[in-house]
Amino acid sequence: MSEPIKTLCPYCGVGCGLEVIPGEPASKTPWQVRGDRDHPSSLGMVCVKGATVAESIGKDRLLYPMWRETLEQPFRRISWDEAFEKICDRIQTVIQTQGADAICMYGSGQFVTEDYYTAQKLMKGCLGTNNFDANSRLCMSSAVSGYIQSLGADGPPCCYDDLETTDCAFIIGSNTAECHPIVFNRLRKYHKKTPHVRLIVVDPRTTPTAAAADLHLAIRPGTDIDLLNGIAYLLIQSGHDAPDFVAQHTTGFADFAAVVQHYPPSVVAERCGIPVEALETAARYWGESARVLSLWSMGMNQSSEGTAKVRSLINLHLLTGQIGKAGAGPFSLTGQPNAMGGREAGGLSHLLPGYRSVTSPQHRADVETAWQLPAGRIAPQPGRSVWEMIVGLENDEVGLFWIAATNPAVSLPDLERTKAALRRSPFTIYQEAYHPTETTEYAHLLLPATQWSEKSGTMTNSERCVTLASAFQVAPGEAREDWAIFAEVGRRLGFATQFPFQTSAEIHAEFVKLTRDRPCDMTGISHERLHTAGPLQWPLPLGETANRQAKRLYTDLKFHTPDGRARFSAYHSRGLAEPPDQQFPFILTTGRLYGHWHTQTRTGRTDKIRQMHPHPFIEIHPRDAEQLAIAEGDLVAVQSRRGSAQFPAKVTRAIAPGTVFVPMHWGALWADHAEANALTHPAACPDSKQPELKACSVMLVPVRIGEAIAFSPAIRTENTLPV
Numbered sequence: 001m002s003e004p005i006k007t008l009c010p011y012c013g014v015g016c017g018l019e020v021i022p023g024e025p026a027s028k029t030p031w032q033v034r035g036d037r038d039h040p041s042s043l044g045m046v047c048v049k050g051a052t053v054a055e056s057i058g059k060d061r062l063l064y065p066m067w068r069e070t071l072e073q074p075f076r077r078i079s080w081d082e083a084f085e086k087i088c089d090r091i092q093t094v095i096q097t098q099g100a101d102a103i104c105m106y107g108s109g110q111f112v113t114e115d116y117y118t119a120q121k122l123m124k125g126c127l128g129t130n131n132f133d134a135n136s137r138l139c140m141s142s143a144v145s146g147y148i149q150s151l152g153a154d155g156p157p158c159c160y161d162d163l164e165t166t167d168c169a170f171i172i173g174s175n176t177a178e179c180h181p182i183v184f185n186r187l188r189k190y191h192k193k194t195p196h197v198r199l200i201v202v203d204p205r206t207t208p209t210a211a212a213a214d215l216h217l218a219i220r221p222g223t224d225i226d227l228l229n230g231i232a233y234l235l236i237q238s239g240h241d242a243p244d245f246v247a248q249h250t251t252g253f254a255d256f257a258a259v260v261q262h263y264p265p266s267v268v269a270e271r272c273g274i275p276v277e278a279l280e281t282a283a284r285y286w287g288e289s290a291r292v293l294s295l296w297s298m299g300m301n302q303s304s305e306g307t308a309k310v311r312s313l314i315n316l317h318l319l320t321g322q323i324g325k326a327g328a329g330p331f332s333l334t335g336q337p338n339a340m341g342g343r344e345a346g347g348l349s350h351l352l353p354g355y356r357s358v359t360s361p362q363h364r365a366d367v368e369t370a371w372q373l374p375a376g377r378i379a380p381q382p383g384r385s386v387w388e389m390i391v392g393l394e395n396d397e398v399g400l401f402w403i404a405a406t407n408p409a410v411s412l413p414d415l416e417r418t419k420a421a422l423r424r425s426p427f428t429i430y431q432e433a434y435h436p437t438e439t440t441e442y443a444h445l446l447l448p449a450t451q452w453s454e455k456s457g458t459m460t461n462s463e464r465c466v467t468l469a470s471a472f473q474v475a476p477g478e479a480r481e482d483w484a485i486f487a488e489v490g491r492r493l494g495f496a497t498q499f500p501f502q503t504s505a506e507i508h509a510e511f512v513k514l515t516r517d518r519p520c521d522m523t524g525i526s527h528e529r530l531h532t533a534g535p536l537q538w539p540l541p542l543g544e545t546a547n548r549q550a551k552r553l554y555t556d557l558k559f560h561t562p563d564g565r566a567r568f569s570a571y572h573s574r575g576l577a578e579p580p581d582q583q584f585p586f587i588l589t590t591g592r593l594y595g596h597w598h599t600q601t602r603t604g605r606t607d608k609i610r611q612m613h614p615h616p617f618i619e620i621h622p623r624d625a626e627q628l629a630i631a632e633g634d635l636v637a638v639q640s641r642r643g644s645a646q647f648p649a650k651v652t653r654a655i656a657p658g659t660v661f662v663p664m665h666w667g668a669l670w671a672d673h674a675e676a677n678a679l680t681h682p683a684a685c686p687d688s689k690q691p692e693l694k695a696c697s698v699m700l701v702p703v704r705i706g707e708a709i710a711f712s713p714a715i716r717t718e719n720t721l722p723v
């Protein structure tokens, strides 16, 4: 390794550039990474996850295909040939006996775009079922539906330079400091050195992000729409709206204004649990700032009214003309490193490549033609979302469940119900780099997959910047690329024409043709160009040179709607799907910590990060702790209508009275009985199908040493959630 190899961090959607260099003599690995100063998104910065990524890559790897007839049997090693035979036999049997819609695949934002694209071609094209969903469903599908409904197309319109050109950053439902650290670093540095810049943070917890704010609005969970409508009310009242922009570039204002008049400050402040003055200050900061940038992530998206929340936030930008210019706009921060690439390649059950929809006859025809498949092959209705796949397993409607690069036995809601459904599956394929994970227990066939560093492919970060992550080491054992596994299954099922690929560069070249003249036009991007020119941002049509000035969307104020105008929405808040009551008086909210990534498949295998966050915990306000006689470090049993867990108490004023917080990272491999999702429910946004993982109601019981925890077994039957 003479020259550093340039790649990007495989953890979060910030998409920081990395350079791979030889390991120092004392390091545990033959190579290590450092920040890439040339990468336009991160400018050389990395957080602890990116900095330590080398340590986890080689540990506990799944090396060979493994098979067992039933979940009670041990796995035995089989050849790839045998594995492919079993998959193809099962697919053909299921199609003949149950139909193609009994086949489901659940993929991951850890895929490179080429994996995503090949999976869409196999499932939606060749097999004729739209039952492909990804873990992005849990992360940002409300942002997708919000952008599409308000602006006519998906795609964050902003870029990271906006962090350093804004006058007011409005962060809502995002602990950016811990979950998107390098985005926050850029904003924080600029905020510190530019006194007029305002930072508003909306979060029920006093997170490190909130602690850095000029104004922290610690609203009650579930009152986001009240707050946003309340700010709109004040902006209109104070004349800080932009009537010319509204008249020329939007529709739907009258309905929006009619709703907003029901949100005067006294009503909103009372509902949100904040002082009227704080609400007025937020509206004044927004209204008086020349450029306003909003940032959000799962605190908005993971909600039974996620799309409504996203659209209510976009309303504020439309009301004040804060979009399509530097330092302004509604900016969704994506969770996974390639959630954006998944959206571009059609990697949710209602999408097709190139920001197309399965419900559009024209879009289906475009894709069928490109894939050389007969007209009518792609189904006209959305496939199952991941939770609908779980329900399908419960009802014996799923004959083959194929999981790849994700860990649903920790990350899905209502975990005991999820696990029971997984146990019912007649045939589960689990394609994964690591062994074991919590999901291994539910698989019949394990397929060893390569991961970052061992395969080449592209990933797109939150600011639409595409980076080539090249392979720089040999994969262990018999691991294969995800795309290569999908392509081989396709060939063996008789679709040789559709899967001629020998390299991921060929797949990428085919994929970008399907983005021609689409909002995410990437026809000017290729593996070769990324290799020589470095990261490139879309839209970048063929023949255009990368232009760093043209990095924002909608600068011409023409939106991707039929009339070119953005659409206001008009929503009243419905609140939480499961509000607290006498029996379950606390609101549980879940979230992430700085060092850990999702279900710890990598970071749990990294010493430094394990030392940083050695165990799970529950945050509880001192007032509540006193009432329940809970002291710091006491074990607390937590019960919801669906399940139970237990955590050591962290007594802190960072959480509001009546609310408790638990990190979601700990599954059964890493701690006993500490799964946050044992408590959560699957009620979801009707538009985005994104579950409300952020809030459910619970009861707390201190656990006395030597006492058994007395959980109530009958409570589950009282679940009345619309699932």
Ligand code: SF4
Pocket: 009, 010, 011, 012, 013, 014, 015, 016, 042, 045, 046, 047, 048, 049, 050, 051, 180, 181, 182, 183
């Ligand atoms: Fe990786 Fe995200 Fe950290 Fe950047 S901020 S180094 S992309 S985990």
